[in-house]
Amino acid sequence: MATKPHVIQLAIWLLAALPAALALLFVTPADYASSGTVLNMLGRLSGIWGLSCLLVAAMLSCRVPGFDQPFGGLTKLWQLHHKLGLSGFILLLAHPLLLAFGAAEESLTAAVASLFSTRLALLAGWAALLALMVFMLPTFHLLGEPDYQRWKKLHRLAGITVLFGLSHTMALGRTFPASWHALLWGSSGLLALSAMAYRWVFSRYYGRYSYRISKVSPLADSVVELSLQPLTKPLRYRPGQFVYLRPDALELSAGNGEEHPFTLSSAPSAPVLRICIKALGDASRALQHIAVGSCVTVEGPYGNFLPLSMAPGRSLWIAGGIGIVPFLSYLRHSASQHNALDVQLIYCVEDKAHLLFADELSQLAATIDGCRLTVHFFNRDGPLDSRFVAEHCPDVSARKVWICGPAPLLCRSRAILRRAGVATGDIVTEAFTLL
Amino acid sequence: MKQLSFAAFISFWSVAGTLFVLSLLVPAPRSVEPADRRYTLQDIARHHSVDDCWMAIAGQVYDFSQFIPKHPAPAATMVAWCGKEATQGMKTKGYGNDHSPAAWAMAEAYRIGVLKSE
Numbered sequence: 001m002a003t004k005p006h007v008i009q010l011a012i013w014l015l016a017a018l019p020a021a022l023a024l025l026f027v028t029p030a031d032y033a034s035s036g037t038v039l040n041m042l043g044r045l046s047g048i049w050g051l052s053c054l055l056v057a058a059m060l061s062c063r064v065p066g067f068d069q070p071f072g073g074l075t076k077l078w079q080l081h082h083k084l085g086l087s088g089f090i091l092l093l094a095h096p097l098l099l100a101f102g103a104a105e106e107s108l109t110a111a112v113a114s115l116f117s118t119r120l121a122l123l124a125g126w127a128a129l130l131a132l133m134v135f136m137l138p139t140f141h142l143l144g145e146p147d148y149q150r151w152k153k154l155h156r157l158a159g160i161t162v163l164f165g166l167s168h169t170m171a172l173g174r175t176f177p178a179s180w181h182a183l184l185w186g187s188s189g190l191l192a193l194s195a196m197a198y199r200w201v202f203s204r205y206y207g208r209y210s211y212r213i214s215k216v217s218p219l220a221d222s223v224v225e226l227s228l229q230p231l232t233k234p235l236r237y238r239p240g241q242f243v244y245l246r247p248d249a250l251e252l253s254a255g256n257g258e259e260h261p262f263t264l265s266s267a268p269s270a271p272v273l274r275i276c277i278k279a280l281g282d283a284s285r286a287l288q289h290i291a292v293g294s295c296v297t298v299e300g301p302y303g304n305f306l307p308l309s310m311a312p313g314r315s316l317w318i319a320g321g322i323g324i325v326p327f328l329s330y331l332r333h334s335a336s337q338h339n340a341l342d343v344q345l346i347y348c349v350e351d352k353a354h355l356l357f358a359d360e361l362s363q364l365a366a367t368i369d370g371c372r373l374t375v376h377f378f379n380r381d382g383p384l385d386s387r388f389v390a391e392h393c394p395d396v397s398a399r400k401v402w403i404c405g406p407a408p409l410l411c412r413s414r415a416i417l418r419r420a421g422v423a424t425g426d427i428v429t430e431a432f433t434l435l
Numbered sequence: 436m437k438q439l440s441f442a443a444f445i446s447f448w449s450v451a452g453t454l455f456v457l458s459l460l461v462p463a464p465r466s467v468e469p470a471d472r473r474y475t476l477q478d479i480a481r482h483h484s485v486d487d488c489w490m491a492i493a494g495q496v497y498d499f500s501q502f503i504p505k506h507p508a509p510a511a512t513m514v515a516w517c518g519k520e521a522t523q524g525m526k527t528k529g530y531g532n533d534h535s536p537a538a539w540a541m542a543e544a545y546r547i548g549v550l551k552s553e
Contacts, residue, residue: 028508028509030504030505030506030508030509030510033504033505034505036505037505083436086436086437086439086440087436089440089443089444090439090440090443093443093444093446093447094443096451097447097450097451099537100451100454100537103537103540103541106540106541106544107540107541107543107544108454108457108458108461109458109540109543110537110540110541110543110544111454111458111537112454112455112457112458113536113537113539113540114535114536114537114540115451115454115455116455117536119535119536121533121535122535122536133444136440136444139437139440140437140440140441140444141437171532171533172532172535173532174508174528174532
């Protein structure tokens with residue numbers, strides 16, 4: 001039986017805390033001799049724990065296809081990576097201040113000397129901390145939602161943080177005996193740097209597939225479905241998974257050569273790969289007009305939204321707008337395999353003009369045994385509410401629920417389902433945003 | 436968690452900035468010991484125990500008797516250098532890593548004179 005994602009996530013948090021826990025073995029009575037020594041010890045522990053959080057976050061950033069599965073999909077893995085990074089950030093901010101407070105017991109000069117010095121090891125620590133601050137700042141959304149590509153480029157400073165942070169620790173760390181020190185930071189640093197090297201260098205040789213655009217089908221205002229013909233071996237994937245698409249089309253007004261995540265809409269057995277793209281930014285807007293015949297690279301697959309088993313039992317699917325895509329992929333697959341389902345699909349859109357795949361969804365619902373489709377129009381029915389869900393899915397409390405759509409719909413649906421008696425563990429969500 | 440991180444970020448610069456400004460504004464304390472008093476290695480060698488521990492480091496002489504209980508490593512680590520020229524111990528910690536700038540600054544508080552060449 002596969003290990004549950006929350007158990008894996010807990011194990012990752014414990015792994016990040018392990019060096020600090022080991023450091024406690026080497027705490028001596030001298031560390032409690034005065035308030036200054038206690039602060040010094042806490043400063044060292046926060047540095048060890050903070051660096052460890054960053055190294056584990058770096059290890060999780062490799063994005064090897066399949067690596068995200070035990071974590072519940074790439075979005076869940078990114079959330080874990082993000083929380084580890086924030087934890088490391090807070091701990092590493094506390095680290096120099098606690099050391100300075102500890103040194104203040106001797107003199108103010110000693111406190112300031114512990115913070116500001118021209119010594120190389122200390123400068124390496126500052127370089128690591130400043131790089132960390134620079135790439136963490138967009139996370140705080142001080143200037144609104146950060147530009148995705150700019151944020152990704154800025155995030156490469158993480159490499160500087162890891163390299164300089166390790167150099168600083170290797171030169172100044174004194175909590176562990178020398179052999180432990182070298183083994184601990186050497187091995188965890190090597191793993192983190194290997195993961196980053198994979199992401200930045202080797203990923204282009206593994207997990208990427210070449211395709212050519214064979215058809216561009218406009219579906220609604222600002223939404224297209226691209227059909228892709230494989231140029232070499234085709235991608236193997238499950239319904240509901242997503243890929244990173246990188247176009248190689250000079251005529252694009254924006255986003256050429258940039259990678260962006262998009263959900264696959266085709267059935268895995270289909271001869272062509274199909275990807276739905278909604279214009280949400282410059283690059284996705286430009287992709288609405290990509291020429292047939294253009295080459296693209298696809299990296300993936302990622303995500304673990306819909307279950308491995310093709311018989312998910314009694315289910316309720318709630319889709320919002322472009323969030324219909326993973327469910328469409330699943331329905332196309334079920335139809336191609338003649339699988340029966342027990343699914344109530346509630347598809348929420350603003351109005352008829354925004355209804356995607358209207359004819360095909362109706363046809364699939366009519367073809368697949370046990371599949372019922374209900375469309376919820378926001379402009380006609382108002383926001384999705386308990387009454388609407390109860391009317392169209394009276395046995396909701398006995399069903400497992402999958403939701404894909406914008407954050408407000410996820411939030412609203414969760415509240416409706418909790419009121420209806422659906423257990424939190426029976427609600428699976430997939431958000432659009434990866435930041 | 437984002438709000439907590441942002442609060443930590445602002446707090447960090449507030450505290451680091453305050454410490455830096457204070458270091459510029461507060462005059463350095465005057466040494467109560469005759470910092471220019473000269474000692475030979477023979478003088479230092481007489482203070483070689485955990486309760487009476489002098490060391491010569493980089494041309495300076497220190498009385499670490501009061502500091503040994505505060506040192507993070509076990510007392511034996513420092514006692515091994517008591518009564519001796521201990522620059523190597525200070526600069527390598529036994530495995531090649533120098534003490535931190537804060538440690539050097541802390542040592543200043545225990546300086547009692549300079550080493551007289553024999």
